Amino acid sequence: MSFSRRTLLGTTGAAAVGLGAAACGSGGALDPDVPLDLAVDDTDLAGSISLLTPDFVGDDRPVLDQEVIAPFTERTGIDVSVDQVDWNKLNEKISTGIAGGIIADLIMTGVGWTQPFAEKGIFAEIPADYIEGLGFDESVLAPARFEGKYYSLPQALDLRFLAYHPEMFAAKGITEPPTSMDELAEVALELTGDGVVGFDYLSGSAGSARQAFVFLLYAFGGTMFSEDGLSTKLHEEPGRLTLQWMLDRMDDGSIDYDMQAAEGQPSPFQQKKAAMSLVATGNWPTWMQMTPELCEEGAAGVFLMPSGVGGDPVMFQGGTFISVSSLSQNKDAAGAFMKHMLEPEFLGIANAATGKVPPTPDIPENEEIQSSLLTRFGLENLEYAGATEGGTAGYMQIRTNLDGIVEGCLTRRASVEETLADMKSLCDDAISRLR
Amino acid sequence: MSAAVSPGPTTPDAERVAAPDAPVRRRSVRTAERRWGLILAAPATLHTLLWIGVPIIVAIVLSFTAYDIIHAPEFAGLENYATIFTDGLFWRSVLHNAIIAGVGIPISMFLALVFAVMLNRAIPGQGIFRVMVFLPHITATVAVAMIWLWIYNPSENGLMNVVLGVVGIGPLPFLTNPDLALASVILVTIWQGIGLKMLIYLAALQGVDGQLYEAADLDGANFVQKFFHVTVPMLRPATFFILITALIANFQTFDLIYILTEGGPANSTSVVTYRIYQTAFQEFRVGLANAQSVILLLILIVLAFLSRKIVGGTDGD
Numbered sequence: 001m002s003f004s005r006r007t008l009l010g011t012t013g014a015a016a017v018g019l020g021a022a023a024c025g026s027g028g029a030l031d032p033d034v035p036l037d038l039a040v041d042d043t044d045l046a047g048s049i050s051l052l053t054p055d056f057v058g059d060d061r062p063v064l065d066q067e068v069i070a071p072f073t074e075r076t077g078i079d080v081s082v083d084q085v086d087w088n089k090l091n092e093k094i095s096t097g098i099a100g101g102i103i104a105d106l107i108m109t110g111v112g113w114t115q116p117f118a119e120k121g122i123f124a125e126i127p128a129d130y131i132e133g134l135g136f137d138e139s140v141l142a143p144a145r146f147e148g149k150y151y152s153l154p155q156a157l158d159l160r161f162l163a164y165h166p167e168m169f170a171a172k173g174i175t176e177p178p179t180s181m182d183e184l185a186e187v188a189l190e191l192t193g194d195g196v197v198g199f200d201y202l203s204g205s206a207g208s209a210r211q212a213f214v215f216l217l218y219a220f221g222g223t224m225f226s227e228d229g230l231s232t233k234l235h236e237e238p239g240r241l242t243l244q245w246m247l248d249r250m251d252d253g254s255i256d257y258d259m260q261a262a263e264g265q266p267s268p269f270q271q272k273k274a275a276m277s278l279v280a281t282g283n284w285p286t287w288m289q290m291t292p293e294l295c296e297e298g299a300a301g302v303f304l305m306p307s308g309v310g311g312d313p314v315m316f317q318g319g320t321f322i323s324v325s326s327l328s329q330n331k332d333a334a335g336a337f338m339k340h341m342l343e344p345e346f347l348g349i350a351n352a353a354t355g356k357v358p359p360t361p362d363i364p365e366n367e368e369i370q371s372s373l374l375t376r377f378g379l380e381n382l383e384y385a386g387a388t389e390g391g392t393a394g395y396m397q398i399r400t401n402l403d404g405i406v407e408g409c410l411t412r413r414a415s416v417e418e419t420l421a422d423m424k425s426l427c428d429d430a431i432s433r434l435r
Numbered sequence: 436m437s438a439a440v441s442p443g444p445t446t447p448d449a450e451r452v453a454a455p456d457a458p459v460r461r462r463s464v465r466t467a468e469r470r471w472g473l474i475l476a477a478p479a480t481l482h483t484l485l486w487i488g489v490p491i492i493v494a495i496v497l498s499f500t501a502y503d504i505i506h507a508p509e510f511a512g513l514e515n516y517a518t519i520f521t522d523g524l525f526w527r528s529v530l531h532n533a534i535i536a537g538v539g540i541p542i543s544m545f546l547a548l549v550f551a552v553m554l555n556r557a558i559p560g561q562g563i564f565r566v567m568v569f570l571p572h573i574t575a576t577v578a579v580a581m582i583w584l585w586i587y588n589p590s591e592n593g594l595m596n597v598v599l600g601v602v603g604i605g606p607l608p609f610l611t612n613p614d615l616a617l618a619s620v621i622l623v624t625i626w627q628g629i630g631l632k633m634l635i636y637l638a639a640l641q642g643v644d645g646q647l648y649e650a651a652d653l654d655g656a657n658f659v660q661k662f663f664h665v666t667v668p669m670l671r672p673a674t675f676f677i678l679i680t681a682l683i684a685n686f687q688t689f690d691l692i693y694i695l696t697e698g699g700p701a702n703s704t705s706v707v708t709y710r711i712y713q714t715a716f717q718e719f720r721v722g723l724a725n726a727q728s729v730i731l732l733l734i735l736i737v738l739a740f741l742s743r744k745i746v747g748g749t750d751g752d
Contacts, residue, residue: 088697092716099504120505120719258608262590397718404524407701411613433501 035125036324042336048079049333052094052104054087055156055320055354063353072340078333091396098122103327105334108155108320111143112390112399115229118146119393119434123323124331126150126338134342139385140359144321146393152321155341156356159378159385160206160215160316163279164301165272168196177303179313181219181245184306188254191275198254200274201246202410205267206283207318209410210403211389215278215316216242218387220308225427229392230434232427235420241308243409243416250410257410266290280318284372285355295373302377304384315378317385320356351375394430401426491732498726503719515726524702525727528710529734531617535706536685539624544677546625547632552666554633555640565637572630580694583623584610587695610696613703620695620704624688632677639673640666675742682738686731707731 056064061084069080083104085093090109094117097103109117117123131141131150144152164177168191178184188198201212214224222238225231233239249255259274261267269277270291279302287294294300304313322341324334340346347358352368357378369375378385389399405426409419498515502508519525550568554561571579586594587609596606609619643666651661667674689708692698698705698713705713711731715724 092712095504095716095719120503122505258589258612260589260608260611262588262593263584265588265590265592397720400713400717401524404699404702404705407613407699411701413613413701 035127036331036335038127038130038335038339040332040336042076042078042333042339045076045078045330045333045336047330047333048081049105049328049330049337050081050083051106051108051337052083052085052090052097053108053320054085054090054110055108055356056082056084056350057086060353063349067349067353068341068346071346072337076333076336078337080337091400094122098327101327103325105325105328105330106338107323107325109152109323110321111317111319111388112395114144114152114321114323115146115390115393116396117323118149118151121326123151124326124328126153126324130339134360135362136359137382139382140317140319143317143319143388143390152323153338153342154319154359155322155347156320156351156354157359157378157382157385158280158282158318158320158356159374159382160211160278160280160318161302161304161377161381162276163269163374164276164303165269166298166301168272168275169301177301178306180306180310181308185245185249185252185254188249188276189252192252192254195273197256197259197268197274198276199249200259200268200277201249201255202257203259203261203268203274203277205261205269206278206280207316208403209406210399211316211318212278213242213246213402213406214389215305215314215387216245216308218316219305219314220245221311223391224389225391229394230431232392232424232431234427235424238309239420239423240416243406243419245308246410247416270294279374281357281372281374281378282355284374300373302373304381305387313384314387315381315384316387318389319359320354392427392431393434394427397430398427494725494728497722498729500722502722502725504721505719508722511722515723516730518723519726519730524705525707525710525730527702528698528705528707531704532686532688532706534617535621535624535688536682539621539628540678540681540685543625543628544632544674544681547629547677548636548670550629550633551636551640552662555637565633568633569630571627572634574627576627576690577694579623579627580691584695587619611700613699613701616696616700616704620692623691623695624685627691628681628684632681635673635677636670639670643669678742679739682742683735686735686738707734 053064061082064082069082073079083093087110094103094107094109103122107117107123114123126144128150131153134153136154140154140157141150144150144154162177169175169177169187172190174187174190178187184199191198202209207215217224217234217238220238220241222236222242223233225233246255250257259268266286267277267283268274269279270287284295304315306313322338324331324338328334341350344358344360344363347360348363348366348369351358351363352366355372355375357375358369361379361382363369389395392398402423405414405419405422408414408422409416414422497508499511499513500508501511501514554565554568558564588594588596589606589608589611590596591600591606593606593609595609599605599607607615609615647665647669648661651665656664686706687708688706689712692704692706692709693712696704698709707727708731711724711727714720714727
């Protein structure tokens with residue numbers, strides 16, 4: 001039998017196309033529209049499941065293993081293996097998992113992630129009657145919905161607001177935190193000088209430039225997307241006001257773009273290089289570890305982001321949401337573990353470890369949570385936690401590119417008008433490709 | 436030319452050629468050689484077809500589809516290619532690769548040549564110096580990136596800022612300021628790229644005929660003249676090889692960017708492979724990512740062709 005060059009090339013091409021088609025067909029059967037059966041008695045279940053989480057890093061991990069997972073395994077006999085990944089690598093981890101057919105049974109993601117993955121059929125629907133029984137506030141459930149159904153549930157909230165050094169305020173004769181964006185600008189400028197910036201807003205110690213932009217956008221009365229998630233509102237007047245406000249603060253020196261929080265080191269606010277700062281509830285364990293003096297009574301003050309349009313102040317709501325993969329081979333066990341993690345006792349234990357806020361105040365008394373100024377303040381002001389990311393099923397593509405667009409404006413590579421146009425173009429393109 | 440005009444020396448081979456059954460035997464020897472050649476080349480050919488040929492064909496096929504990993508691909512015609520031509524970030528990424536190559540490769544090649552010439556001489560500690568220069572190349576890029584993250588630490592505790600602080604500069608946000616980030620990345624690529632280039636130059640230097648230098652000495656050439664008129668021309672094939680491999684490696688840079696900057700800030704360090712990665716695994720646009728990969732392949736083919744034209748290829752090697 002002889003092969004000509006043409007035969008060989010033809011055979012190779014056909015094999016390649018065949019392999020490609022086979023590869024494209026991988027991923028298993030998606031079954032997102034069949035709600036989870038959470039009424040199953042978990043002691044009747046068996047096997048093993050996997051959990052993909054961006055939380056529980058470093059010292060927090062033993063708490064997850066020993067105080068959250070171990071009691072579940074002891075009670076049910078179900079093994080839970082944990083795959084930990086950084087937040088900024090989570091999206092790729094999920095997508096490569098899908099491509100390779102090795103997606104975790106339970107996936108923990110963030111605010112703004114539920115709609116895109118629900119739209120793609122990756123997350124299984126969670127029955128509404130179970131959710132009603134949890135008694136979670138509507139404000140924390142909104143990011144878990146897609147087209148009226150629930151595909152995730154909040155396991156932790158990461159609330160963001162502003163912190164200040166009271167002694168720096170006192171030194172300038174400032175007695176109260178600002179109550180409007182104009183006042184915030186004035187106070188920031190007044191506190192700037194002698195090696196201190198008035199407002200650490202972009203160092204990354206509490207989120208990216210994108211999240212900082214979104215937070216301010218809500219303060220100026222804006223939202224990211226329309227109610228149905230099918231059109232963007234980023235390019236409207238609140239977006240312009242937000243970008244201009246940030247640029248003005250950099251112009252007067254009260255926000256310094258080059259001031260960065262170096263990995264593993266105290267933030268500029270912790271080092272007292274910034275008088276005020278954007279902070280997240282999850283910063284508290286870092287403060288305790290690196291700058292415990294900042295955790296003493298009265299050492300730091302906190303306040304909500306004032307409104308720029310005369311309305312209520314605003315709090316940014318990030319968080320960790322848990323979903324069951326629609327591709328899971330052991331959905332009942334995965335559903336059982338999700339229920340276990342959302343029990344008040346384990347919500348308290350897990351959030352005490354991560355420094356985040358339980359999605360409900362109905363948890364057993366927990367000293368670590370009560371001792372955190374940031375968590376207490378967040379829980380007390382949960383009703384203002386209206387600033388959230390996402391709101392469209394196309395958000396994962398938008399999210400990736402929005403950082404670069406915002407940074408481009410803040411570094412004067414694009415004007416405010418160009419930036420708004422870029423944002424609109426990015427969102428329109430992503431939304432137009434939704435199936 | 437006939438044998439009658441130029442009989443040439445009589446050798447055992449010539450005698451065998453002259454034997455009456457020589458054509459038959461020669462044919463059978465050639466057939467056997469060809470068979471063995473095919474057998475020996477088969478593993479490499481199979482490897483190339485399976486792991487290079489097939490993925491390239493699959494990539495080309497997928498580049499004409501809309502594919503999001505989860506749903507089956509749908510034929511999209513030339514839509515992905517049309518998207519690329521209006522994707523400013525993709526072309527900015529190409530530009531960044533071009534800048535890294537345009538600045539980084541000549542500098543690292545020049546330094547590699549200097550090191551090679553210096554370390555080609557018998558000097559004390561020659562072996563240690565060679566290892567030191569080569570070490571960054573064999574160190575895992577992840578480790579290299581982690582080291583440079585520490586060197587570029589934006590606080591006054593970062594090594595680079597400590598050094599600059601001595602002369603009253605800084606601290607500078609090397610990787611977080613868009614005006615500095617790309618230059619900072621280029622510095623790392625230069626540092627990491629010198630080792631392999633030096634090794635190739637060293638090997639090529641061993642092959643330069645010493646008589647050429649003796650002839651140049653007789654003509655009264657000094658060190659610089661010998662370097663530019665003997666060494667550099669004789670290293671042209673090595674230079675071509677280094678240039679091509681460096682260009683290809685440059686356009687395949689991914690891990691360094693992934694760890695150091697993730698393409699930021701403000702996309703100022705985004706490179707083509709990182710953009711392809713983002714498109715496929717962050718935006719779930721696998722069809723488009725494959726089209727970008729095909730464009731990258733075409734860019735590399737053009738660059739290889741141009742390099743051959745400019746440097747003169749391996750002719751004369």
